[in-house]
Amino acid sequence: MIRDKSSANGSADAGLERVAIIGSGNWGSAIARIAASNAKANPRQFHPEIIMWTHEEDFEGRPLTEVINSTHENPRYLPHVNIGENVRAEKDLGKAVANATALIFVTPHQFLEATLEELSGKIRDGVRAVTLIKGVKVEGSDMTTFASVISSRLNIPCSALCGANIAQEVAMDLFSESTLGIPTSSSGDLESLPEVKLWKTLFQTPKFRIRVVADVEGVCLGGGLKNIISLAAGFIDGLGWGANAKAAIMRTGFMELHDFCLEFFPSTTSSTFLQESCGFGDIIASCIGGRNRKVAEAMVKTGKNISELEDTLLDGQKLQGALTARDIHNFLHARRDSVKRPGGYPLFEAVWNICYNNMEPEKLIDNL
Amino acid sequence: MIRDKSSANGSADAGLERVAIIGSGNWGSAIARIAASNAKANPRQFHPEIIMWTHEEDFEGRPLTEVINSTHENPRYLPHVNIGENVRAEKDLGKAVANATALIFVTPHQFLEATLEELSGKIRDGVRAVTLIKGVKVEGSDMTTFASVISSRLNIPCSALCGANIAQEVAMDLFSESTLGIPTSSSGDLESLPEVKLWKTLFQTPKFRIRVVADVEGVCLGGGLKNIISLAAGFIDGLGWGANAKAAIMRTGFMELHDFCLEFFPSTTSSTFLQESCGFGDIIASCIGGRNRKVAEAMVKTGKNISELEDTLLDGQKLQGALTARDIHNFLHARRDSVKRPGGYPLFEAVWNICYNNMEPEKLIDNL
Numbered sequence: 001m002i003r004d005k006s007s008a009n010g011s012a013d014a015g016l017e018r019v020a021i022i023g024s025g026n027w028g029s030a031i032a033r034i035a036a037s038n039a040k041a042n043p044r045q046f047h048p049e050i051i052m053w054t055h056e057e058d059f060e061g062r063p064l065t066e067v068i069n070s071t072h073e074n075p076r077y078l079p080h081v082n083i084g085e086n087v088r089a090e091k092d093l094g095k096a097v098a099n100a101t102a103l104i105f106v107t108p109h110q111f112l113e114a115t116l117e118e119l120s121g122k123i124r125d126g127v128r129a130v131t132l133i134k135g136v137k138v139e140g141s142d143m144t145t146f147a148s149v150i151s152s153r154l155n156i157p158c159s160a161l162c163g164a165n166i167a168q169e170v171a172m173d174l175f176s177e178s179t180l181g182i183p184t185s186s187s188g189d190l191e192s193l194p195e196v197k198l199w200k201t202l203f204q205t206p207k208f209r210i211r212v213v214a215d216v217e218g219v220c221l222g223g224g225l226k227n228i229i230s231l232a233a234g235f236i237d238g239l240g241w242g243a244n245a246k247a248a249i250m251r252t253g254f255m256e257l258h259d260f261c262l263e264f265f266p267s268t269t270s271s272t273f274l275q276e277s278c279g280f281g282d283i284i285a286s287c288i289g290g291r292n293r294k295v296a297e298a299m300v301k302t303g304k305n306i307s308e309l310e311d312t313l314l315d316g317q318k319l320q321g322a323l324t325a326r327d328i329h330n331f332l333h334a335r336r337d338s339v340k341r342p343g344g345y346p347l348f349e350a351v352w353n354i355c356y357n358n359m360e361p362e363k364l365i366d367n368l
Numbered sequence: 369m370i371r372d373k374s375s376a377n378g379s380a381d382a383g384l385e386r387v388a389i390i391g392s393g394n395w396g397s398a399i400a401r402i403a404a405s406n407a408k409a410n411p412r413q414f415h416p417e418i419i420m421w422t423h424e425e426d427f428e429g430r431p432l433t434e435v436i437n438s439t440h441e442n443p444r445y446l447p448h449v450n451i452g453e454n455v456r457a458e459k460d461l462g463k464a465v466a467n468a469t470a471l472i473f474v475t476p477h478q479f480l481e482a483t484l485e486e487l488s489g490k491i492r493d494g495v496r497a498v499t500l501i502k503g504v505k506v507e508g509s510d511m512t513t514f515a516s517v518i519s520s521r522l523n524i525p526c527s528a529l530c531g532a533n534i535a536q537e538v539a540m541d542l543f544s545e546s547t548l549g550i551p552t553s554s555s556g557d558l559e560s561l562p563e564v565k566l567w568k569t570l571f572q573t574p575k576f577r578i579r580v581v582a583d584v585e586g587v588c589l590g591g592g593l594k595n596i597i598s599l600a601a602g603f604i605d606g607l608g609w610g611a612n613a614k615a616a617i618m619r620t621g622f623m624e625l626h627d628f629c630l631e632f633f634p635s636t637t638s639s640t641f642l643q644e645s646c647g648f649g650d651i652i653a654s655c656i657g658g659r660n661r662k663v664a665e666a667m668v669k670t671g672k673n674i675s676e677l678e679d680t681l682l683d684g685q686k687l688q689g690a691l692t693a694r695d696i697h698n699f700l701h702a703r704r705d706s707v708k709r710p711g712g713y714p715l716f717e718a719v720w721n722i723c724y725n726n727m728e729p730e731k732l733i734d735n736l
Contacts (some may be wrong), residue, residue: 243657
């Protein structure tokens with residue numbers, strides 16, 4: 001492992017970016033592998049050590065951080081992949097971020113609030129952040145992206161990276177694309193912005209290609225809402241209705257996602273959804289290969305309910321698309337007197353009804 | 369079979385629309401089933417008999433038209449589906465169209481020219497047409513949609529119907545959507561146009577839903593070009609590169625298709641491709657379920673060339689996507705000095721190179 005004992009203010013690495021990854025799950029570990037490789041390849045811009053804040057847990061009798069730091073693999077969340085000798089797992093959040101100039105947020109979203117609370121007062125001035133967390137925070141009639149939560153809580157700029165990025169495939173270096181959303185009001189050349197140079201140098205590889213848009217909210221929203229569509233696609237697969245029906249449902253869901261984002265987040269840009277990996281691409285990948293699709297297919301084929309399938313197919317984890325469908329239903333219900341889209345969002349509502357109100361999947365198409 | 373011996377000018381059915389379907393293949397037969405059912409259900413608007421011009425051939429010792437007219441099935445191109453007792457197969461093109469007020473073109477596109485030649489002078493005044501033929505006609509640096517060919521050759525208005533419509537699934541009454549493109553310069557309510565009323569009444573069912581756009585060219589082009597993308601998606605499947613890569617290639621191809629159409633057919637509308645079944649939907653369906661995808665996957669997995677696979681997988685028929693890729697390559701080559709899109713159309717070119725120049729499929733992503 002490369003260890004540099006000099007402080008961030010020491011002469012040897014003054015001016016170098018120091019990266020901390022907040023989270024060490026499947027996606028966090030996969031992105032650590034890329035960041036570590038790119039930091040090492042760009043020694044004039046980056047300190048080589050990538051610190052990965054890791055929730056300490058036991059792995060086969062040893063602390064997980066110790067296993068990661070000695071084997072350079074995360075056997076709990078990304079087994080059999082060398083993530084790089086210059087990744088250092090650190091269980092103490094304060095220590096992980098103490099010298100960081102660049103923070104990558106990739107925690108499970110239910111832990112973000114507590115993490116931000118703990119970070120308060122511990123980060124350096126001028127630090128920049130990017131979030132890879134998918135999902136949106138809904139409270140009654142309010143909805144917020146996690147980029148916005150991070151930015152306002154820590155009072156720092158926050159970009160977002162999201163796309164058709166099934167973590168295991170990225171970790172295997174299979175070809176993928178992603179979208180970087182940058183907080184800027186500049187209408188000029190995005191590629192020349194310091195944030196873009198920072199994150200693209202850190203994340204882009206020949207097999208992981210990044211396109212940039214000036215739309216952080218849009219980048220966050222696609223990944224947050226798309227799992228509702230994956231469930232709908234999975235229901236169609238379960239019913240055996242074929243490719244035409246699946247294409248029709250994906251199209252309908254995609255239009256609802258697009259219109260929903262533009263209605264409730266007026267700063268977002270239509271093309272972010274229609275043309276970028278975080279919109280079009282992510283929907284395709286998760287309707288072909290995602291686990292929400294798989295569970296929805298099994299719901300129809302086995303007749304089992306969500307919680308039974310969460311136990312058997314998701315190792316006890318919650319089905320993200322169902323939670324999102326419920327959040328969106330509650331949000332739309334709270335705003336029921338002011339929804340502008342003619343006919344509302346019938347596919348989103350149908351998915352919620354199938355998940356939580358025993359609606360028959362065959363009725364998915366009735367109100368479209 | 370319902371037979372009405374009165375002429376179109378007779379008193380009993382004066383003013384009724386009389387429908388002739390020009391073509392009786394897989395898609396022609398599937399659409400005949402819908403048209404026959406809808407004509408029968410709307411006796412105040414349609415003469416009940418749907419005439420289906422059928423290229424006469426032998427089927428197990430009997431003329432195909434005779435088999436269709438006695439069994440109400442087309443065992444050669446759509447076996448085991450009752451297409452309706454009010455469909456009458458007619459081998460004589462002149463007789464088929466003599467009284468028709470509404471022509472549905474659904475021949476294989478290589479036969480369209482000869483068919484139009486033969487139709488000249490045989491159709492009634494005021495007849496309206498719709499084309500369901502996918503593909504584009506390319507001659508050197510000229511490219512024309514088949515709607516445009518029909519319209520200019522017969523001097524009649526021609527609409528287009530195209531979407532995520534795998535014929536077998538539509539014939540089985542599985543849920544599908546389609547897009548109707550109407551030739552109009554009206555910016556008003558499209559639903560009130562006579563063409564829209566005619567074609568929607570004839571084609572729409574609860575399981576075959578139609579959205580209307582004022583963009584005939586766009587509706588034709590999506591279906592014409594999308595098979596190039598299906599081949600690219602199939603190569604990715606053959607390589608086993610996963611869902612991220614497939615989504616990336618579909619997104620890239622979709623953007624090339626979109627930009628190509630807007631560059632060379634300035635009358636087309638961006639939303640036709642990005643939001644309608646004939647664009648987004650058709651690409652999804654053919655990249656999931658189409659036969660171009662299947663052959664491309666087999667090319668990579670077996671190492672066989674196109675003509676070997678056409679023999680074994682397509683019953684000797686030509687691989688449409690490869691022909692289209694060649695047409696587009698020739699077209700772009702002829703216009704090489706004036707292509708406006710920065711970087712050109714690298715995915716289209718790569719598919720052509722893989723099909724005809726032994727380029728390795730792994731190189732598909734090199735120039736994107």
